[in-house]
Amino acid sequence: MEGTCDLSVIVPVYNAAATLERVVGDVLALREAGLRCQVILVDDASTDGSAEIARRLSEECREVLFLQHDVNAGAGVARMRGWPHATGRYALFFDADDILHGDVLRLTVERMEAHPQVDTAMLAYRYERGRANTGLEMSFEDTRVFRQLLRAGAPAIGTPEEMGALLMVTNYPWNKVIRTAHFRQVGLRFGTTHVNNDIRGHWEMIVKARRVMLSDEVICTHLVDPEGPNITNQFGAERLQMLAALSDLYDMLERDGDLRRREAHRFWGVAQRLFCWARPRLEPAIVPRFDAAWRELIARIDLGDYTDLRLRHDPDLADALANHLLHPQGS
Template structure:
């Protein structure tokens, strides 16, 4: 047993917004790892919940010295909540988890053991499983994510590679909870999630990959992601708040603009991801939001580096280059 502020092996940071019903389960899943000798810290960051989540978290902290509770006075989004928790991490490894998902503790423990054996690995990325509408659908990952994993794991799982070798991972869904990171390394190089309410995990996802010295990829499932198609969470909202998706993408592109080598290497993946998200969101938007969304998308495309656009057209994805030009100039663009 450790106290929440004492050095430990693993810290799990959990943004909390109206998740009173699941906090005890999540804390229990993490703290159960201590039976195997893994010293753990749980950091709950209450993001101005209105359902009594703060009281549940406080009660857990009273019973378990390993639990730390932080809180926001106003709702600021999961990305900001994660960054609120980050300075309080005392573990050698960290996982950013969600309050309403199911943690596969055996895989988490094994991942920490593997990272201990491979000190050059700063990020371990695992698989996930979906459960939709309260029933297990048997879907382990999205089709596109599965294809990326299979390509990178063709020689076996787990696989270790550089960010350049593992660059295809930048295109998978930007979930935060399928990656375990080495805290000392990311304290040194920096780590930041976005500040938007939607798509705030894009920035953190990319940084955990491009700033790592080595990445370990495994097809073992670390999380069951619970999806409620009728729920009121941000994922299911497509009003004006979805405009923030373009702010999140613009923030990420700023990271590439400040690092020309990274931009030259990965700009084609950024624009592929951005275009995919644009199409996904646009077909779901409330009609009155579409004109502003299209204008924001055109403004983002207007930032593209001409050399990177040429590379996109000539080497990587000419059809995507045409699509970006058409958005900016109309069908006559080239």
């Protein structure tokens, strides 16, 4: 029953046996600070014993719920499997291999309690890359957006229109705390692709909120192994799903003409940035199919949005999109 605890943390689990107990322990430790927490573990057909660990944790602790997929469906599907079971007044979609900063999470819940119109709180993050654990802050572009919106101080609170630049921030799910009841009412969906399934959820958490709160406090350390097997490092046929994820998001924008007109320039900015990131890394055999799917997506652009992009927002981006569409070999 919704509201029976303070916070639900939904964790998709895939081959995370080495870190799963730590993540669950970090969440449950918040009980000592007076925060009643629920952990929902959704095993996505792991092969390393993660499911057995998750099942044991659920048997040992009534605050832990264990769900399981027979077939690997991707993190987005796993998140949506866990979402209906969330009983907390607030929810966080976390990953099973990252480090949670519980003190910031607790403070964020307290702030949202004090601001009942805030449905989404977005926080900062940091990286640890490689086995040397070299610590890095957020990406340069994400840092720029945070600084722009926090010029008057932190935290900052605004409408989705006022905080629209956050749509351009990297679409991680684990740096946003949401108000469960509100997103039950307005709907929330992650994508169903194996890659980039967070894009849809990231946008919905911003554009469907009544108010968005932003803070530069770090809620998560994201552990990245450049040589690891995670999906971020894969650039074969699975990367074609990136364009399917973008197409799914554009479907959402097309169903709301006012939203599309307001945020189309940001959508195409995100799409172009992802394209430029992925294409040089692709396996050569995938490039022709990737380029064809990219041109199909660009062909959907509304003429009025394109004109607005060229005249008001970003003429260089407008030129780049036209060049991709009209000169395929130049992609």
